Amino acid sequence: MMALLSFWSFILVGCFAVSLAGASSLSELYPALWEESPGQFSDFKVENNVYIINPWAYLDRMGMYKILLNNTARYFEKFGPENEQNILWGLPLQYSWQHKTGRLADPSKRTSCGYESGDPLCISVDSWWADVNYFLGALPFLAAVDSGILGVSPDQVKLLPPPKDQMKFCYDVSSCLLSFPEKMTKWNLFYQYMQSPSSNFDGLLKHLWDAHSASLENTGDRFKDRYAYYSKPEEEFGKNWTLIVEYLAASRFPTTMIRVHEAQKGLPPRILLDTDVAPFISDFTSLQNTLLSGVNIVSSTHKLTGSSSLTLWKLLMNTQLARRVIVEIVDRFLFIVN
Incomplete structure (x- = not known):
């Protein structure tokens, strides 16, 4: 089992090498257009005392994350200054990466949604990445609205639907609780634990990853018809990425601002093409090639073992000591790659 731990440590380290050397200002690490995004409910349109948010517009969806980060900051003060240790940073930073790499744009190219030549801040419902996100x-x-931590009542917030496939989504607290009760429950449990005076960092990570994993369960398959718009390598990367999340969830990887920002330097900087074969993609950095290769190795091993590799990984990650070792290896890997 120790040999297996070492193997997966090597792979995951290759995938998620991070630097703990902070930037001169944490604001340099903010997601794209963070400052321009709404930061309070009053920044959104109001109709009959209901805040109307368009999650198919980049700034509005980012604004949802910004309000969430702002209103949960007080619960993470005990772990570090400037909200840097808020483990919800992984959500807007991943969303920002998807935007910057063109993954939120219309992959069918039948519209100009998400493209510089059209509406660069539009989020396409035809994008697999946008739908899963x-x-x-x-x-x-x-769920945060439902828990009361955002300061508005559940009937005061409404999300606008996309131009098609409206039945695949939910748009307010009541419809989401009805359509996706298990997913919403996991997020509510996270917020309940977060507000507990006895909450600790490891416990917060457990609840966050439980909610994150629940949100992705069967979600990618819900939009599998979108795969037709992508190259085979991009399709496989999307599928494999949701698998990698399961391994990260088991290790309770700390999704704090600096760690996630630095880890994302290893993510593909553009949508993958049919001609892309890692680790030989010429316009990717060595870290990006390493990450993509590592993702492919994890996926192949997972398939060959009939998912028993994930079962073993979860068993190994059952102790806080093992999880701490993984984080320490990842942190120290910087000195090898740099």
Whole structure:
């Protein structure tokens, strides 16, 4: 089992090498257009005392994350200054990466949604990435509204639907609780634990990853018809990325601002093409090639073992000591890659 731990440590370290050397200002690490995004409910349109949010517009969806980060900051003060240790940073930073790499744009190219030549801040409902991200944006946000930590009542917030496939999504607290009760429950449990005076960092990570994993469960398959718009490598990367999340969830990887920001330097900087074969993609950095290769190795091993590799990984990650070792290895890997 120790050999297996070492193997997966090497792979995950390759995938998620991070630097703990902070930037001169944490604001340099903010997601794209963070400052321009709404930071309070009054920044949104109001109709009949209901805040109307368009999650198919980049700034509005980012604004949901910004309100969430702002209103949960007080619960993470005991772990570090300037809200840097808030483990919800992983959500807007992933969303920002998807935007910057073109993954939120219309992959069919039948519209100009998401493209510089058209509406660069439009989020396409035809994007597999955008649809899956919806469940990591709308659900944690509306569950936070439901928990009371955002200061508005559940009937005061309404999300606008996309131009098609409206039945695949939910748009307010009541409809999300009805359509996706298990996913919403996991987020509510996270917020309940977060507000507990006895909450600790490891416990917060457990509840966060439980909610994150629940949000993704069967969600990718819900939008599998979108795969037709992508190259085979991009399709596989999307599927494999949701698998990697399961391994990260088991290790309770700390999704704090600096760690996630630095880890994302290893993510593909653009949508993958049919000609892309890692680790030989010429316009990718060595870290990006390493990450993509590592993701492919984890996926192949997972398939070959009939998912028993994930079962073993979860068993190994059952102790806080093992999880701490993984984080320490990841942190120290910087000195190897740099």
